[in-house]
Amino acid sequence: MAESAEPSAPTWKKRQWRPWLLRLALAAASGVVFYLAFAPRDLWWLAPLGFAGLGLALRGRRFWGGLGYGFAFGLGLYLPLLFWLQDFLGRGFGPAPWVALSAALAAYLGLAAALCTVVARLPGAPVWMAAVIIASETPRSWWPFGGFPWGRVAFSQPEGAFTPLASIGGAPLTGFAVVLTGFALAALLAHAARRDWRALRLPVIATVVPVIAGLALWPTIGTAAQAGSRTVATVQGNAPDVGLDLINESATLRANHLAQSEVLAARIRSGAVPTPDLIVWPETATDLTTTDPVLDQVVRDLGIPTLIGARYREPGQRTQNTEFVWDPATGRGESYSKQELVPFAEFVPARSIARWFTPFVDDTGDMQAGSTPAVLDIAGTRVAVPICYEIAYDYVSRDAVDDGAQLIVLPTNNAWYGHSEMTYQQLAMARLRAVEHGRAVVVSATSGVSALVEPDGAVTQSTSQFTAASLVGDVPLRTQATLSDRLGASTEYGLVGAALAAILAGLVLRVRTRAASTTATRAE
Template identity: 35%
Template sequence: MLLTARLVAAAACGASVAVAFPPYGWWPLLVPALVGLLATCWGQRPRRAALLGFGFGLAQMLVMLAWVRVIGPDAWVALSVLEAAFFAGFGWATAHLQRLAWWPVAVPATWVLLELARSHVPFTGFPWGRLAFATIDTPVAGYVRWVGVPALSGLVVLVAAVLWWALLRVRTTPRPAALGAAGVVALVALGPLVPVGVAGAVGTVDVAAVQGGVPGTGADGLAEQREVVDNHARATVAYAEQVRAGAAEPVDAAIWPENSTDIDPMSDPDTYAAITRSVDALGVPLLVGALTAGSDDEHLRNVGIVWTPGSGPGETYVKRHLVPFGEYIPMRDTLSPLISRLDEIPRDFEAGDEPGVLDLGPVVVGDAMCYDVAFEGVTAPSVRAGAELLVVQTNNATYLGTGQPDQQWAISRLRALESGRDLVVASTNGISGFVGADGSVLERTSSSDPTVLTATVRRATGLTWAVRLGGPLELGLSLVAVVAVALAVRAGRRARSSADEPVDAAAPVAAAAGGR
């Protein structure tokens, strides 16, 4: 097959993986597309395989991250190209790994390493698009409770790798090929039987998620900051009035979204009063999403604040994973003179470094702020530190009408399943809702209109195996990948060295003489 044809095939496979994610959800394409990627890279030299991997990754990212065009076409293309470079590394590694007899194991481990690298560099990493995030409605989703998100991605690639191995072997060794294919098919088929659900339930709590709405749509949706906080206060007070009138059920705690106030309530009396009025009307603790002052005049913080009736603001969680070029500008001094649009972000945010474990009245919550939820090391540490219920405070006003809210909702559902915790999502304009510990949707908004959702959710204190061992398992698989690639590269060098060695001209003569 010509390189051009292979490149087109690789790009088609990448686009197929992209539409396995929300908002499309065509997950049956996931494994065939990965088999196709392996097939296009198979038998190719490392550089050609790297190019094919890049084509795969670029197509996947351009389709999956189409919502980044809201920021600008340049940002969409630049981010897609940057992320595609990691897939080039995977293609290069695959070309080497096929020399190993155990490559069907080494290839999935290398994919885990790829996702680990993407989640940490450049800047703070970009884990969006992990394969596992496309699996929430698939038969294998339940395995995430036992192995965690990174290893679930590896499991999906393992299925594809074994199927490709079986296709390669079907003519020469049909019995092993059939057994291998049957094994991974059984692995998928048994997925729905894997035990899932709440990990050690200890009671229930009634919670309200307030979606107050924002004025307008798009990138300027939060320009009227005062209106945003007033919207959330108005919706909260109105619900409290319904409770007093007997038209709605009382709750034990309430959640406002990220950026429900972009005006620092600690320095603005009107904002402070609006939040206090809402809390006093409900009579229960409220988790507020607010922007507050940082350590100096040059910085801000994106925080969740527990606001309690009678005592006001208390415990806080500072968002740990900030959005590059959204909440801070990397290399500001170098890039600002070149990109005038960066002037719209005059101050950088400061990242927190502690788990978001907060006492919210009768329940201990593990808070994550929007982008946080895609990262390893956010929800699991909160659960280990005592979180009984997970909360995602998010603001998706910029991406209204795109696939971004659907993708984040799927990630949130997978985090609930992984941790064995019910989960609450509060968004400024959707998607808000409640997720069960088995990943099921309990309640969700269907529009961006202001609304208050309520549900009875379970408190839990148990730890899933994913929460206990997911991080070490990711590192272990990544180490396997490093060792495998090193062995494969070494084997390739030895093979080339042997091929380049000169042949002793006397050897054939001596052999012939000995045979007479």
């Protein structure tokens, strides 16, 4: 008897481990599926499928199990999504920053998934689970070190069935619809597998309604000019593909953009392209202190108002990442300085710890953040000018549009990140913002991808990476506020409030269930 029992023990243990491993593999693979929904791929429909896989992995799990599966899902997403950090730092520095950031962001999804197990027993569970996932994006945009909103669910949707929802509730509502569809699909599959046909109605509704609502809204997305149009030109001077060493190439960046401005001027004079009303240089295309006679002359020769992106430093002050209005007649005018600085790049928090992760802590000083809305007046146009990384933050573009912006211009310097997916991921954010605010977007990049984007998110012109090029085209000026802009942050905080209420309700339900079980046991 004893001999026959011994071989069965390992078999029993294997059976206990097998479901756990399968769920872990499903969660990680689902994160990879979600990653594949992001640009440069046009596979937006993979995003709800990724969350469907996560929903199946979480079914019937408790808090700590949900934490682990959610963390695995997050790693499956962020490790490939943020691989461009390796292009920035170079292979010689090692993967520590890339892995550390990916793990930190995955921890948010791990906690959110754990809290999903708390609300999973409430009626309409997919709704509350989706609210919890999207609510976790709010603190991720705040902390640590100013947050890192890259990889939000909505940023996987620059086109497709869910995109028009951005005009109603911005990125939070778009992301909520994607996650709700995925979790509802998981519930539908689980009930169908058990042949629990009566329970299918709500999952079917929750799976289908977000898709139908998004598709129904497409005809409402306005693209027509409401305050005329402007012919806009971008100057993409190009940059060396040297990653982190670009910090020593400021003179090359300036020379390249001056040269491309001359090329653009020659094309304008020859009639090869229409005369622009506005020219846009990208982010940090030149260093600037007080006066710059060369830029004065260049803009004077062009005869066209120009937005110049510069690393700007006044005597005795810290450097700022600034966009300047440059007029052919009056020279340098008003400016906007970047509010959301990139941690460990434009400022270094906790320097003693940062030395473990970043190679240039002791060679750089912290930039000074701006404090005014990202909006400027140029060429008779009110222009929103979120700089690079700021396109990931809801409030920067929203505040500018609320302040009267008729057009969004996104100056950016993506040359740091090589031939990676980073610039395409950022372009996808710009496309979503176009729909969210009902404004055309002009993306002006040092080395690509520069693009002209219609208010419905469609890209009408774009450049290649690491080429010197210019785009010239007409963009509509719009003044109508979308419902998303009128609601402002209330959609986001409404979802956060709903998630917190659901978590509280789930905890109360769990306590009552345990109390009832204990009472029943004692009665027996």
